[in-house]
Amino acid sequence: MAEPLLTELSARELAQKIAKREIRAVDATRAFLEQIDTYDRTLHAFNEIYNDAAIAQADAVDHSLDRGENLGVLAGVPIALKDNLCTLFGHTTCSSKMLQNFCSPYDATVVTKLKAAGAIFVGKTNLDEFAMGSSTENSAFGPTHNPWNTQCVPGGSSGGSAAAVAGRLCAAALGSDTGGSIRQPAALCGIVGLKPTYGLVSRYGLVAFASSLDQIGPMTRDVRDAALMLNVIAGPDAKDSTSWPQPPPDYLRDLEKPPEKIRIGLPKEFFGDGLAAEVSNAVHAAVDFFRNHGAEIVQVSLPHTRYGIAAYYVIAPAEASSNLARYDGVHYGHRTPHASDLFDLYAASRAEGFGPEVQRRIMLGTYALSSGYYDAYYLRAQKVRQLIKDDFDGAFEKCDVIISPTTPDVAFKLGAKSSDPLAMYLCDVFTVTCNIAGIPGMSVPCGFSSTGLPIGMQMLGPVFSESNLLRLARFYELAHDWRTRKPAIAPSS
Amino acid sequence: MPQPEYKVLIGMEIHVQLATASKMFTGAANGFNEDPNTQVDGVVLGLPGVLPVINRRAVEMAIMVGAALGCAIAAETKWDRKSYYYPDLPKNYQISQYDQPLCGAGTVMMPLPNGETKAVRIRRAHLEEDAGKLLHESGQSASLVDLNRAGTPLLEIVTEPDFSCPEEARLFGEELRQICRYLCVSQGIMQQGHMRFEPNINLHIFEDGKAYKTAITEVKNLNSFRSVERACEYEIQRQLTEFLTDRSAALQAGKSTRGWDDDKGCTTLQRSKEEAHDYRYFPDPDLVPLHVSQDWINRIKTQIPELPMARFQRYMQMELTRKEAAALLEDKAVADLFDMAVEIKQLPKRIANLMLGPAAKTANALTSERGTSVLISDLGVQASQYAKLAGMMEDGTVSASAAVTIFESLCSSTETDPMVAAEKLGLLQIRDTGATQAWVDAALANNPQAIADYKNNPKKKQASLGFLRGAVMKLSHGKADPKMVGELLEQTLEKLG
CATH class of the missing domain: 1.10.10.410 (Arc Repressor Mutant, subunit A)
Structure with missing residues (x-):
């Protein structure tokens, strides 16, 4: 049997082989950079690629290993970062004209942790501007394409990271998830995406979209890599007041142990109208698999799910309108050359620097927080938020894990929903409640459509139940071969 | 025109900069008088991705002031964003406290010049962050931004409209400064903006058996006690005149804010009710609510020293004059030195005379010589020396005039024992x-x-x-x-x- 391509190895396998010096970090890095060189003009997964810096980093790893030094658990593993994570190297653009030339003077906490673990940074990935979108079409630098069908979107907002992982342009990536931005593109690109419990991963250095919903999480080709990445990035951070103060467990430790006596809840609200039959069938097949392996399947109800999108599109834009107020052209970022007074400077810089979706959400959020409307919108949305949390609390008394589709349908064509923001918002219908409740959620590949596009199932658990979710997903994954399928991407011409 | 009878109602909003080592929500130094934009970090600059973290010391200082003012300290307090666009506010929102302030209602007693005390009701006191400064240099087409002040912890104290004349408003400001100094939460240097005052003023005018209430005006950003008193006086006359000349305007205008022109001695309209900002307050999702345990409050309260008001009463019982007591209380270090000396030798009057006589004279001379403030407590003369010298005067060992000479030598020579100094100077009285x-x-x-x-x-x-x-x-x-x-x-x- 021929030696598998370096780019086909999982992050965990790469890390182990590099640590054992069976392969050189430089060779692994070069292999992924070659993939990027071959395919990224087609996919446009990356905003910025660090060829020389990545090779230099990998070289340093090899030299350290040569000297017999002990390095971190990701030593030599080529990683991609969503371009809304602040890095001392390169630019941090959020795929916005506003921050096109912005260089961060500091590293996000997750970046510091990845560096300490020895990860190699091959580049920063495309996203919907400021993470606002579900298709990565709202990027100021052009859309990312789905590796399984380049006419289709990769999902969003972490579409660049999803496409890069699925297309073997990096071993693993980080994304951020405010309403589904890790899980939805993971489902549409056929990879694993985990949104951790709110507070498990420090948000310090993640450019804020909606602070009470944002979480950083791993996007990987298999579940074990997600556990590995989570081990590196999770944990308390004094710089983030919302980070959970307790140290997290080792997510790899019991990962391969088969789960026992699992109760799986199926929320009827997630299997109703608008769900594509192929998606429904694939998810039900996965549920059958668990049933056949001893899981108890229970029906649960999350009655306030139908208010989830409405509450989300009040809370998230409200917070965003405030978080994005700082981009005003005064201290940094895009500044209009045409201003005649201070008001003009603000208005024109922001009108020129922000794309239409960002402007739409800033206006929605500003309206929702305005005097006289606050109670009717923001306060009411917060009440719905509590009801949704209560729904999950009630459901998790009856089950350990909830399984649902991640998305109503497989990847759609580029442009198909661009002119209809509401249709685009409905892509998040199954994912937003997880952020609203602050619970962990994961998307795991569970099949393919007749058109060859990936399908993802969503697994939700109570807060800090990541170990359990990962173990269950790993058990499922090892019994299926979805992760071994590989998209055939036409090389860039 | 005959003046009608009227009652003055003044409430005060006071911003106190807390003298913490670092800023309200980040570790950047809370420094004054430094080069522009050197006391900053990513959080102060409002860079993408940064997050605020509460300064524990600022909360403790605020609790201390709140407790000294008799405020109820909240068991749970939260943080809110107050949105407005201005170049000295890098995030374009200020982190403040909207509906759950750290310190709730309370009452504080304030001494009046006639010897009586007045109860002043505090409505609330909350923590927030200060903004930076805009510098408009003449001849420049652009403004410059200095963010050194941005993020400085500010305690905003709001009183009920309990002051019935401008003098009381000023006295309260002075009393509050004393309290802050005694608590070591602020040096209270007005020229450096350590405290800023915003009086709210209106009148209840009685005519034909009816009471008319004039619209409230708030005078923004006063930074001296004198300007507080003058601005209040001006506003009283302005509102009265407006009532007499255009009654409906005076009564129906909503609350407005006015600026004070110290040179011209008048206020000018800044913003009427119609132009009021919509600050779009909402809870800051980057910060978690702060739980304040009773245990923590108790521990903080043990750090509160005897406050000026209580000390004043104690000094009056020592039969010092009001003037002497006030002079000693001006600076806590001086009052502490006095107390220590009195503890060694129970001669308060003689010790006060030494401190406010030769000591004050020497301190004043050094202040003008050096150009910086030298306090009585900075002279290097210890409490034990004051006590001994006072004792020597009391028992006739030295005369009062000799004591002055001895004190001066204690300041200027290496001699530390007043008795030895008296011998060397040959000033001991011979009672043979x-x-x-x-x-x-x-x-x-x-x-x-x-x-x-x-x-x-x-x-x-x-x-x-x-x-x-x-x-x-x-x-x-x-x-x-x-x-x-x-x-x-x-x-x-x-x-x-």
Whole structure:
């Protein structure tokens, strides 16, 4: 049997082989950079690629290993970062004209942790501007394409990271998830995406979209890599007041142990109208698999799910309108050359620097927080938020894990929903409640459509139940071969 | 036009910058008088991705002030964003506290000049972050931004409208500054903007058995006690005049904010009610609500020293004058030194005289010489030295005038013992009866005319006694005890028959 391509190895396998010096970090890095060189003009997964810096980093790893030094658990593993994570190297653009030339003077906490673990940074990935979108079409630098069908979107907002992982342009990536931005593109690109419990991963250095919903999480080709990445990035951070103060467990430790006596809840609200039959069938097949392996399947109800999108599109834009107020052209970022007074400077810089979706959400959020409307919108949305949390609390008394589709349908064509923001918002219908409740959620590949596009199932658990979710997903994954399928991407011409 | 009867209502909003080592929500230094934009970090600059973290010390200082003002400290408090666009506010929102302030309602007693005390109700006190500063340099087409002040912890204290005249408003400001100084939460240097005042003023005017309330005006950003008093006085007259000339305007206008022009001595309209900002307050999702345990409050309360008001009452019981007590209380270090000296020697009046006499004089001279403030407590004279010197005055070891000379030598020489200094300077009074009698005898022998006057001329009796006393003191080179000299002189004169 021929030696598998370096780019086909999982992050965990790469890390182990590099640590054992069976392969050189430089060779692994070069292999992924070659993939990027071959395919990224087609996919446009990356905003910025660090060829020389990545090779230099990998070289340093090899030299350290040569000297017999002990390095971190990701030593030599080529990683991609969503371009809304602040890095001392390169630019941090959020795929916005506003921050096109912005260089961060500091590293996000997750970046510091990845560096300490020895990860190699091959580049920063495309996203919907400021993470606002579900298709990565709202990027100021052009859309990312789905590796399984380049006419289709990769999902969003972490579409660049999803496409890069699925297309073997990096071993693993980080994304951020405010309403589904890790899980939805993971489902549409056929990879694993985990949104951790709110507070498990420090948000310090993640450019804020909606602070009470944002979480950083791993996007990987298999579940074990997600556990590995989570081990590196999770944990308390004094710089983030919302980070959970307790140290997290080792997510790899019991990962391969088969789960026992699992109760799986199926929320009827997630299997109703608008769900594509192929998606429904694939998810039900996965549920059958668990049933056949001893899981108890229970029906649960999350009655306030139908208010989830409405509450989300009040809370998230409200917070965003405030978080994005700082981009005003005064201290940094895009500044209009045409201003005649201070008001003009603000208005024109922001009108020129922000794309239409960002402007739409800033206006929605500003309206929702305005005097006289606050109670009717923001306060009411917060009440719905509590009801949704209560729904999950009630459901998790009856089950350990909830399984649902991640998305109503497989990847759609580029442009198909661009002119209809509401249709685009409905892509998040199954994912937003997880952020609203602050619970962990994961998307795991569970099949393919007749058109060859990936399908993802969503697994939700109570807060800090990541170990359990990962173990269950790993058990499922090892019994299926979805992760071994590989998209055939036409090389860039 | 005859002036109607009216009542003045003034409430105060006071911003106090807390003298923490670092800023309200980040570790950047909370420094003053530094080069522009050097006391900053990513959080102060509002860079993408940064997050605020509460400064524990700022919360403790705020609790201390709140407790000193009699405020109820909230068991749970939260943080809100107040949105407005301005170049000195990098995030374009200020982190403040909207509906759950750290310190709730309370009452504080304030001394009045007539010797009475007045209860002032505090509505609330909350923590927030300060903004930076815009510098408009003349001849420049652009403005410059200095963010050194941005993020400084600010305690905003709001009173009920309990002040019935401008003087009371000013006195409260002064009292609050004293409290903040005693708590070491602020140096209270007005010129550096450590405290800023915003009085709210309106009138209840009584006419034809009816009461008319004028619209409230808030005068923004006053940074001296004098301007507080002047601005309030101006506003009272302005509102009264407006009531008399255009009654409906005076009564129906909503609350407005006005600016104070210190040179012209008048206020000008800044913003009417219609132009009021919509600050779009909402809870800051980057910060978690803060739980304040009773245990924590109790521990903080143990750090609260005796406050100026209580000390004032204590000093009055020591039979100091109001003026003396106030002068000693001006700076906590001076009052502390006084208390320590009194503890060693129970001679408050003599110690106060030393501190407010020769010590104050020396401190003032050094202040003008050096150009920076030198306090009585900075002179290097210890409480034990004040106590000993006061004791030497009390028991007649040295005269009052000698004590001044001794004090000066304690400041200027390496000598630390007042007794040794007195000996070196030859200022100890000689109370040896034999020696004094010898000087008396010698003085009488040299001045027969004075003896004759004393004996025979009742009109000159006292004058000649004084002359002879002077002659004795001269012979003793000033060291004789004047009391003993007087006694011996009279006895000897009587014996001369």
